[in-house]
Amino acid sequence: MRLLQSTLKIGAAGATIFGIGWAILTFGGNAEVKSADADIISFDFAPKTNTQKFQDSLDELGMEKARYYDWNGNKMAFSTMVTDDEPLVVLHEFQEKFREKGLNDRIYSGKSNAVDLRGRDVSELTPEEREAQMKHLEELYVKHSNFFAGGMVPNVVTRDYVTMHGMDSKGGAETGLDFIKEVRERGSSRLTDSVGAARTIEIFRESGRTRVAATWTDDEVDFSKFRNASNAAEVGGSSKVPACMGCERLMRFKGETEEGYASNLFHSDSQTKADVVRFYRESMARRGWMLTPATKAMMAAEQVKLKQKSDVEFLSFARGSEFVNVLVYTGSDGKTVAKVMEAP
Structure with missing residues (x-):
């Protein structure tokens, strides 16, 4: 029961962050970016941030050069790619790269072994179903913890449409529970006040091809600027x-x-x-x-x-x-x- 309650807390927090409205507008590349502004310099002896790992992953996966925009004072980056591969294939390729770069702790397929509880009481579950459901909750907890710690985890996974999201907290939370603790210590009723960086990817089938759109913030995002x-x-x-x-x-x-x-x-x-x-x-x-x-x-x-x-x-x-x-x-x-x- 304690595991279930903790997981539900993390799930609710994750759903809230997943639901942050990203006004992702695909422009025709009119905005120019000075190379000095767009490049992030990293020295070999300096550990890379999750944002840098994310950008390195996109570069190696063949995404176009990022375009940068200012949204109410927040620096936003946007990149796209078109491929013939199906969205689920693209999901797996991106997950492999994120794990290789150390952004993810594992490869997430988006598949679920959750037991369908619609119209059923938990007490009616068979021992096998209880075990499967506990395994599902444990995997859900790990997935959400990786999300709060900078990883890119799937949120919606269908044959033609996939989304992945990830974030870093301002205090460097390493698990979902650490993030909830950080939110409480910050004393704000808004989860986003504790978000230091956010990233999202959409993969969708369009006119027989697959389009990938990635949007991310820098490491000092202020969500209050989006709503004020x-x-x-x-x-x-x-x-x-x-x-x-x-x-x-x-x-x-x-x-x-x-x-x-x-x-x-x-x-x-x-x-x-x-x-x-x-x-x-x-x-x-x-x-x-x-x-x-x-x-x-x-x-x-x-x-x-x-x-x-x-x-x-x-x-x-x-x-x-x-x-x-x-x-x-x-x-x-x-x-x-x-x-x-x-x-x-």
């Missing part, structure tokens, strides 16, 4: 686009160079859609941006009733070879939302 809104007047806009007045910034996602792709998400409970649209039309014009012909044509069509007015206001601006798209709409909470997307 900031005042637009304090953070300001980018070098290209101003932040709307009276707005809070929910998210900033950009390449490490300002010449790359960037996306801002704002909301406001004091500004209407018309207020925000008027702000961007006037402020962008002052900065030398022009409404694109397509936007002007759409507005004209709406005015003469040739096109039904949409719930989403769409503005597209151009300045030389640069473009900015602004979408303004009312969110489900009644607040005005503005999404500003910059592209080179």
Whole structure:
């Protein structure tokens, strides 16, 4: 019973971390990264971090060179690969490499020998089923402990779709129970406040081929930056686009160079859609941006009733070879939302 309770605690914690929303956006490689920024220098005598072991594994597995982005002040890396191998084959190849690099303590297949308990009482299990279930719980505990200690373990495993996740705690927890202890000692109700680095991999079948997408943070991730809104007047806009007045910034996602792709998400409970649209039309014009012909044509069509007015206001601006798209709409909470997307 004690083993079961401990395992359930770790399982709940693992499920929470597994469920962290990763807004994994595949861009066209517009964002550039200086090689000095992208390379992590490691000396032979210095032990490698789990993040370095993870990156080395991806390199040797043939993943593309990582692209780096800034998400609300957190440094995020993204890499993809396309292969003809089936997702389960790719899972095994990655697991072998992770064990070889010392990131994992073993190879995880994602298969489970758990007894189906639906509609059954535990007291009804046969001795063989009890033994199988205890073995399953022990393996689950080891798997979750490896996850909390930096390993990459499968979460979802199907024929066409596989996910793997891993993390390091800020305090260097080596087991799931150590992580729970660290969370309690930190005094925070949020598990993510104790996460120092996080990694995820998706493997999925698409148009007859298998795509692998890996996303990971650096070793100093701050999850509070993902969830905290900031005042637009304090953070300001980018070098290209101003932040709307009276707005809070929910998210900033950009390449490490300002010449790359960037996306801002704002909301406001004091500004209407018309207020925000008027702000961007006037402020962008002052900065030398022009409404694109397509936007002007759409507005004209709406005015003469040739096109039904949409719930989403769409503005597209151009300045030389640069473009900015602004979408303004009312969110489900009644607040005005503005999404500003910059592209080179």
